[in-house]
Amino acid sequence: MKKALVIALLIIAAIPLLIGVAALPPHGDADTPVQTHVSARYLEKGVEEARTVNIVTAVILNYRGIDTNGEVTVIFTALAASFAVLLPAAMARRAASAESDEAPPVSMVVLFVTRLLAPFIALFALYVMLHGHSSPGGGFQGGAILGGLFVALSIVLGAEKVEPLLKSPFAPWLRIAAPLAFVAMGVFGALLTGFYLGFPQQEALRWASEAMVLIIEIGIGVGGAMIFATLFAEMEAQ
Amino acid sequence: MLAALWNNVDYVASVVLFLIGLYIIIAKNNLIKKFLGLNIMETAIFSFIVALGVIDRGTPPVMGPDAQPPYTSPVPQALILTGIVVAVSTTALALSLVIRIYQQRGTIEADELREME
Amino acid sequence: MSTAFDIVLLLLLIAIALAVARTKDLLAASIIFSAYSLVLCLLWQHRGSPDVAMTEAAVGAGITTVLFLVAISKTVRREK
Numbered sequence: 001m002k003k004a005l006v007i008a009l010l011i012i013a014a015i016p017l018l019i020g021v022a023a024l025p026p027h028g029d030a031d032t033p034v035q036t037h038v039s040a041r042y043l044e045k046g047v048e049e050a051r052t053v054n055i056v057t058a059v060i061l062n063y064r065g066i067d068t069n070g071e072v073t074v075i076f077t078a079l080a081a082s083f084a085v086l087l088p089a090a091m092a093r094r095a096a097s098a099e100s101d102e103a104p105p106v107s108m109v110v111l112f113v114t115r116l117l118a119p120f121i122a123l124f125a126l127y128v129m130l131h132g133h134s135s136p137g138g139g140f141q142g143g144a145i146l147g148g149l150f151v152a153l154s155i156v157l158g159a160e161k162v163e164p165l166l167k168s169p170f171a172p173w174l175r176i177a178a179p180l181a182f183v184a185m186g187v188f189g190a191l192l193t194g195f196y197l198g199f200p201q202q203e204a205l206r207w208a209s210e211a212m213v214l215i216i217e218i219g220i221g222v223g224g225a226m227i228f229a230t231l232f233a234e235m236e237a238q
Numbered sequence: 239m240l241a242a243l244w245n246n247v248d249y250v251a252s253v254v255l256f257l258i259g260l261y262i263i264i265a266k267n268n269l270i271k272k273f274l275g276l277n278i279m280e281t282a283i284f285s286f287i288v289a290l291g292v293i294d295r296g297t298p299p300v301m302g303p304d305a306q307p308p309y310t311s312p313v314p315q316a317l318i319l320t321g322i323v324v325a326v327s328t329t330a331l332a333l334s335l336v337i338r339i340y341q342q343r344g345t346i347e348a349d350e351l352r353e354m355e
Numbered sequence: 356m357s358t359a360f361d362i363v364l365l366l367l368l369i370a371i372a373l374a375v376a377r378t379k380d381l382l383a384a385s386i387i388f389s390a391y392s393l394v395l396c397l398l399w400q401h402r403g404s405p406d407v408a409m410t411e412a413a414v415g416a417g418i419t420t421v422l423f424l425v426a427i428s429k430t431v432r433r434e435k
Contacts, residue, residue, distance in 0.1 A: 078327035144413035268434035
């Protein structure tokens with residue numbers, strides 16, 4: 001009975017969706033409103049106005065920069081909420097039982113390959129982070145790769161090796177690096193042009209525009225990596 | 239109408255994936271399986287919006303030395319980058335809540351949790 | 356126009372999503388979800404969106420799978 005109701009609900013939900021999809025303009029057509037209104041202007045004027053070769057990075061950081069500002073605040077808020085949920089139980093558990101459970105033994109092959117590849121993965125993550133404006137890449141991708149590297153090292157080498165990074169006095173500043181970099185560059189842009197997160201357009205201030213993009217990218221990358229590593233360590237300690 | 243659907247086969251696949259995700263959320267009992275279904279729904283929507291910006295014989299919108307028009311539209315890609323990061327944030331918070339629920343109540347099946355109230 | 360490669364990838368996506376729905380072992384479901392994320396990355400790369408593909412590969416197959424595995428290790432392994 002319940003299965004029949006679920007299938008009926010899915011069919012009732014499917015019919016208007018499929019009718020709507022059939023009414024859309026054909027896929028890949030060059031005359032759709034997506035291609036001709038806003039995107040055409042971004043593609044024409046993107047290189048000279050935003051001075052980045054990668055138009056997607058220009059849209060994220062320059063044309064729609066305040067959206068990205070809100071998004072890094074969202075990911076930081078998720079970390080804060082996870083802390084609020086998980087931290088009381090972790091502290092109570094650490095106070096109750098003061099022994100540390102040993103990490104399960106890892107095979108020699110995994111240990112060797114991870115230790116061999118870790119510096120190259122870190123180098124690649126930095127490369128992706130810093131070349132966001134001239135090739136596909138950017139802050140999020142580099143930060144996610146770096147965060148994944150921390151998680152892999154924490155699993156393979158044991159959590160004690162990665163603890164000094166997560167408990168150092170710099171750690172709270174690294175976690176808030178992404179929203180902080182955005183707000184700092186926003187105020188800097190307001191001082192230069194009068195608009196929040198306004199990139200200066202004159203030729204004499206070209207260094208300022210490129211420096212702002214670089215600082216925002218590094219902030220997003222390092223902040224994202226730290227947030228992912230902290231989330232993993234906090235959930236692991238339960 | 240069938241010819242129109244065959245032209246837009248990308249969109250039809252997104253609708254089917256969305257409905258599969260909806261089925262997982264409604265019909266399955268385990269909380270972690272429900273969040274897997276939620277992630278499938280979210281990626282189906284991302285696939286739909288990215289498919290809106292695709293153009294025939296299009297190249298990526300990176301104005302390197304060997305780029306030629308027509309370019310894939312960059313605006314949907316920028317929206318979906320933000321969307322992917324927001325999806326992983328909500329998944330992280332949801333899984334933290336699931337861990338806490340298991341520590342407090344001892345079960346993560348939805349009907350047993352409903353009986354306990 | 357969709358080529359045969361695109362249609363094969365889309366059918367593979369639907370098959371993987373159905374496999375996630377039917378598997379009772381949650382560990383297997385998380386690994387199959389990681390494969391779903393990989394096929395999605397390939398589809399977007401083929402369609403000319405390298406930025407979104409790289410983000411989905413790094414975040415979807417990397418971070419989300421790790422979070423699900425940690426949650427499964429702290430709770431149950433099979434669903435009833």
